[in-house]
Amino acid sequence: MAELFITLASAAPSGEGGEKAGLLDFNVLANVTGIAVFLISLALLAKFVWPKIVQGLEDRNEKILAEIRSAEEAREQANSALADYERELSRAREESSKMIADAKAQAKALADELREKNEQELSERMARASADIESAKASAVSELHAQAAELASVMAEKILDREINVQDQKKLLEESLAELGRMN
Amino acid sequence: MDLLLAKAGEPHTPLGHVLDKTLLDVGVIGDLTMQMTTMVMGAILLVFLLSRSAKRIQTGSEAEGNERYITKGRFNQLIEAIIVYLRDVMIEPVMGEKDTKRYLPFLLSLFFFILTMNLLGIIPLPDVQNIIGKIFDGQTFFGLKMNDHFAVIGGTPTSNISITFGLAVISFILIQIHSFRELGILGWLDHLTCGLCRGPKFLLLVVPVVFVVELAGVFIKPIALAIRLFANMVGGHVLLATLLLFGSDFMFRGASPGAVTAISLVSGLAAVVITFLEIFVAFLQAFIFMFLTAVFISLMSHGDEHDHDHEHDSEPISPPFHENHEGAVKAAH
Incomplete structure (x- = not known):
C-alpha cells in the first residue's frame, strides 16, 4: 500500500x-x-x-394541492348531491307509492260506487219493469176480460138469439169472470 | 483503443491516462493544465444546460393552460427528478426546511458541478486530440506543438487534488460561517468540547483532548471530502486504463497476435462494464460530496430547531433525522 502511494505520489513528468x-x-x-x-x-x-426551477416546482406543488383540494371539494359536493338525490328519490318513491295506493283506493271506491249505483239503478229499473209488466198484465187481463165478456155476450146473443138486458149481461159477466177466475 | 491509451500516457502505465497535463507554465503559482480548461468548459456547459432546463421546468405562460406546469424534454425531466429527489428525500430530512431553503442553491450547484466534471472525464477527449495531433504532427496550434501527445482539453477535473481541495475549501468556509452564525463563538467552542464543560467537573480533564480531536475533525472532514472524491475518480480511471492496456502490454511483451486479440477482447469487455460502473460512481461521488457537506452544515445547527422541523415532517419515506445523521456521520468518518 505504501509502495502504491509512493508510486502514485511520484507519478511525475516522464521522459516522453x-x-x-x-x-x-x-x-x-x-x-x-x-x-x-x-x-x-x-x-x-x-x-x-435555481430560482426558476424552485419556483416552477413550488408552482406545480401548489397547483397539485389546489387540484387535490378542489377534487376533494367536488367529491364532497358530489356526495352531498348524491345524498340529496337519494333522499329525494326515496321521498319520491314514498310519494309515488302513496299516490298509487290513493289512486287504487279512489279507483276502488269509485268502482264500488259505480257498481252500487248500477246495481241500484238496475234494481230500480227491474222494479219499474216489474211494475210496468204487472200493470200491463193487469190492463191486458182487464181488456181480455172485457173482450171476453163482450165476445161471450155476442155469443150468447147468438146462441139465445135474443136480446138480453143489462141486468142479464152483468150477471153473465160476473158468472163468466168467476168461471174465468177458476180456470186461471 | 489500447494503442490510443498507450499513446495518450506513459507507455505501459495506466497513470498516463489520469495525470493532468501542463499546457502553460505560469510560474510559481502553478501551471495552466488540461483539466483546468476542461473544468472551465464543463462549467460553461453546466450553466448553459441548466439554464435551458430551468426554462423548461419553470411555469410557462398562462396561454398554455395546464400544460404550463409540465416539464418538457427527457433531459429536463431527469434534471427535475434529481433535484426533487435530492431536495425532498435527502437534504430536507437532514437540514430541515429553513436550512434547506437557505443552502439548496449551493448544494445543488455543488452536486451538478462535481457531476459534470466527473462525467466529462468519461468522455475520451484527450484520445481524440491525440489522433488529431498525430494527423497534424509537427504543426502548431496556438503555440502548442502538435504531436501524438497533443491534448488541450479533457480528463477528469475532479481527479485533480488541487481542484477537489478547492471545492472542499468552499465547503469548509460555508460550514464554519454557518457554525458561527448559528452557534456563536461560545456555542462553537462548546460544540468542539462536546458540551463537556457543562457536565460534571471531572470531565474537564478530558476537555483538552476532546477539543483537539474535534478541532482536528473540523479540518479533517473537508480534507476527507477532497481526498475521497479525488481518489475515487483516479481509482476508476486507473482501473479502466489498466484493463484497456492489457492487450497492448502483452503485445509489447511479444505475445502472439491471437493471445493479444483474446486478451484485448476480454479486457475491453470488462472495461465497458467498468465504464457503466464509472458513470454510477460519477453520480455517487457527486452525491456524497454534496450530502456530507449538508450533514456537516446541519451538525452545526441548533438541535432543537431540527427536532422542531421534523415534528412537522410528514414524509413517510424519509428516514428519521437522527438515523440519517448517524449514518452520515459514520460514512464521513
Whole structure:
C-alpha cells in the first residue's frame, strides 16, 4: 500500500510527455481556478437557474394541492348531491307509492260506487219493469176480460138469439169472470 | 483503443491516462493544465444546460393552460427528478426546511458541478486530440506543438487534488460561517468540547483532548471530502486504463497476435462494464460530496430547531433525522 502511494505520489513528468504533473502535485493555480470557476458557476446558477426551477416546482406543488383540494371539494359536493338525490328519490318513491295506493283506493271506491249505483239503478229499473209488466198484465187481463165478456155476450146473443138486458149481461159477466177466475 | 491509451500516457502505465497535463507554465503559482480548461468548459456547459432546463421546468405562460406546469424534454425531466429527489428525500430530512431553503442553491450547484466534471472525464477527449495531433504532427496550434501527445482539453477535473481541495475549501468556509452564525463563538467552542464543560467537573480533564480531536475533525472532514472524491475518480480511471492496456502490454511483451486479440477482447469487455460502473460512481461521488457537506452544515445547527422541523415532517419515506445523521456521520468518518 505504501509502495502504491509512493508510486502514485511520484507519478511525475516522464521522459516522453515531459509536461505531465504528478498525481499529488498541488497546483495553486488549479486550486484557485477551481474555487473561482465554482463560485462563478454558483453565482450564475443561483441568479438565473435555481430560482426558476424552485419556483416552477413550488408552482406545480401548489397547483397539485389546489387540484387535490378542489377534487376533494367536488367529491364532497358530489356526495352531498348524491345524498340529496337519494333522499329525494326515496321521498319520491314514498310519494309515488302513496299516490298509487290513493289512486287504487279512489279507483276502488269509485268502482264500488259505480257498481252500487248500477246495481241500484238496475234494481230500480227491474222494479219499474216489474211494475210496468204487472200493470200491463193487469190492463191486458182487464181488456181480455172485457173482450171476453163482450165476445161471450155476442155469443150468447147468438146462441139465445135474443136480446138480453143489462141486468142479464152483468150477471153473465160476473158468472163468466168467476168461471174465468177458476180456470186461471 | 489500447494503442490510443498507450499513446495518450506513459507507455505501459495506466497513470498516463489520469495525470493532468501542463499546457502553460505560469510560474510559481502553478501551471495552466488540461483539466483546468476542461473544468472551465464543463462549467460553461453546466450553466448553459441548466439554464435551458430551468426554462423548461419553470411555469410557462398562462396561454398554455395546464400544460404550463409540465416539464418538457427527457433531459429536463431527469434534471427535475434529481433535484426533487435530492431536495425532498435527502437534504430536507437532514437540514430541515429553513436550512434547506437557505443552502439548496449551493448544494445543488455543488452536486451538478462535481457531476459534470466527473462525467466529462468519461468522455475520451484527450484520445481524440491525440489522433488529431498525430494527423497534424509537427504543426502548431496556438503555440502548442502538435504531436501524438497533443491534448488541450479533457480528463477528469475532479481527479485533480488541487481542484477537489478547492471545492472542499468552499465547503469548509460555508460550514464554519454557518457554525458561527448559528452557534456563536461560545456555542462553537462548546460544540468542539462536546458540551463537556457543562457536565460534571471531572470531565474537564478530558476537555483538552476532546477539543483537539474535534478541532482536528473540523479540518479533517473537508480534507476527507477532497481526498475521497479525488481518489475515487483516479481509482476508476486507473482501473479502466489498466484493463484497456492489457492487450497492448502483452503485445509489447511479444505475445502472439491471437493471445493479444483474446486478451484485448476480454479486457475491453470488462472495461465497458467498468465504464457503466464509472458513470454510477460519477453520480455517487457527486452525491456524497454534496450530502456530507449538508450533514456537516446541519451538525452545526441548533438541535432543537431540527427536532422542531421534523415534528412537522410528514414524509413517510424519509428516514428519521437522527438515523440519517448517524449514518452520515459514520460514512464521513
